[in-house]
Amino acid sequence: xxxxTQPISMDSYEGQEVNITCSHNNIATNDYIxxxxxFPSQGPRFIIQGYKTKVTNEVASLFIxxxxxxxxxxxxxxxxxxxxxxxxxxxxxxxxxxTIFGAGTRLFVxx
Amino acid sequence: EAGVTQFPSHSVIEKGQTVTLRCDPISGHDNLYWxxxxxxKEIKFLLHFVKESKQDESGMPNNRFLAERTGGTYSxxxxxxxxxxxxxxxxxxxxxxxSLSYEQYFGPGTRLTVT
Numbered sequence: 087x088x089x090x091t092q093p094i095s096m097d098s099y100e101g102q103e104v105n106i107t108c109s110h111n112n113i114a115t116n117d118y119i120x121x122x123x124x125f126p127s128q129g130p131r132f133i134i135q136g137y138k139t140k141v142t143n144e145v146a147s148l149f150i151x152x153x154x155x156x157x158x159x160x161x162x163x164x165x166x167x168x169x170x171x172x173x174x175x176x177x178x179x180x181x182x183x184x185t186i187f188g189a190g191t192r193l194f195v196x197x
Numbered sequence: 198e199a200g201v202t203q204f205p206s207h208s209v210i211e212k213g214q215t216v217t218l219r220c221d222p223i224s225g226h227d228n229l230y231w232x233x234x235x236x237x238k239e240i241k242f243l244l245h246f247v248k249e250s251k252q253d254e255s256g257m258p259n260n261r262f263l264a265e266r267t268g269g270t271y272s273x274x275x276x277x278x279x280x281x282x283x284x285x286x287x288x289x290x291x292x293x294x295x296s297l298s299y300e301q302y303f304g305p306g307t308r309l310t311v312t
Binding site: 122127128129130131132135173187188189 | 201234239240241288289290300301302303304305306
């Protein structure tokens with residue numbers, strides 16, 4: 087199972103762009119990269135998913151280099167409500183995320 | 198449309214007792230997953246239902262845990278007898294299908310405390 091490594095925490099200010107990088111050196115050919123966001127007392131919430139290059143949706147962008155050994159979640163112009171824990175998951179999500187979630191990155195957005 | 202709901206939100210029981218957690222997936226979602234985060238550790242997969250069938254239960258920790266999904270709608274996760282190390286947050290998730298275009302929607306979790 088691919089193991090992921092993320093920074094434990096990050097601080098930012100409102101309006102800034104935040105980039106959270108996740109390392110996954112052992113990613114397998116069939117693995118996808120999925121990011122989830124979790125607020126206190128809530129379950130994780132899907133943000134974005136990709137396989138290679140760049141994926142963008144209304145919430146974030148996901149950058150994946152050619153070797154796929156890392157990925158970067160980019161949150162444009164964060165607000166206070168983006169304060170949460172962000173998890174990077176690598177695996178085949180169709181059968182459940184059997185790869186561990188990891189500790190995630192705790193993002194704290196300040197005014 | 199209602200999201201994934203879990204009941205109870207919090208349960209406190211004594212070691213050796215039995216607890217049953219319930220998950221109601223989003224209506225029409227055939228795929229249902231259970232995860233848990235024990236204290237201080239990461240969220241880990243427990244099992245996956247497709248309708249009423251257990252597709253994968255490789256993450257179930259031991260035979261004190263029993264998951265059911267009769268009728269393919271809601272699911273229950275029973276812990277009997279509960280041990281101290283079972284304390285944690287149990288999440289349920291559901292998805293419409295198994296392809297990558299179907300994201301998993303998580304419930305708020307049930308916090309289980311075994312004393």
